[in-house]
């Protein structure tokens with residue numbers, strides 16, 4: 001009887017330990033997932049804010065390098081608060097994502113277009129998906145599998161969401177179900 005009691009206790013301890021591990025794993029999953037997804041949801045509003053900031057900046061004529069009366073779009077460091085805060089190099093970090101604005105070469109082109117990408121500071125930890133917006137104001141997302149874009153070590157460089165071979169942000173962001181220059185399929189997103 002004593003022997004079977006010991007075995008019963010051992011199995012109980014094992015079961016409790018297994019349950020504890022399962023609960024811990026579930027808790028870790030529940031804690032990390034919402035942060036990742038809320039970071040991703042945050043990006044949509046931030047990029048729409050950035051779009052409004054770029055429009056306001058151009059309209060203000062704060063930059064008019066060729067003095068033709070038409071303002072040019074600016075980099076993050078040119079824009080109003082809160083975009084200027086925490087800008088390092090060309091990037092700003094917000095809620096686990098890096099944001100970077102790209103401008104085309106040529107003053108006339110900078111009067112017409114820009115693009116901004118947002119990608120995770122630490123892919124798989126602070127976020128998964130990558131996002132892009134340009135002067136047209138629509139936010140697009142892509143899965144960022146790999147990951148393609150991951151912090152400062154693996155950044156977007158400007159033309160990735162455009163057609164293969166496109167340079168200087170010419171054309172449109174590819175969103176018709178075909179792959180863009182980075183091999184991803186970008187889809188419009190509302191959040």
Ligand SMILES: [Ca+2]
Nearest residue numbers: 064066068070
């Ligand atoms: Ca100008």
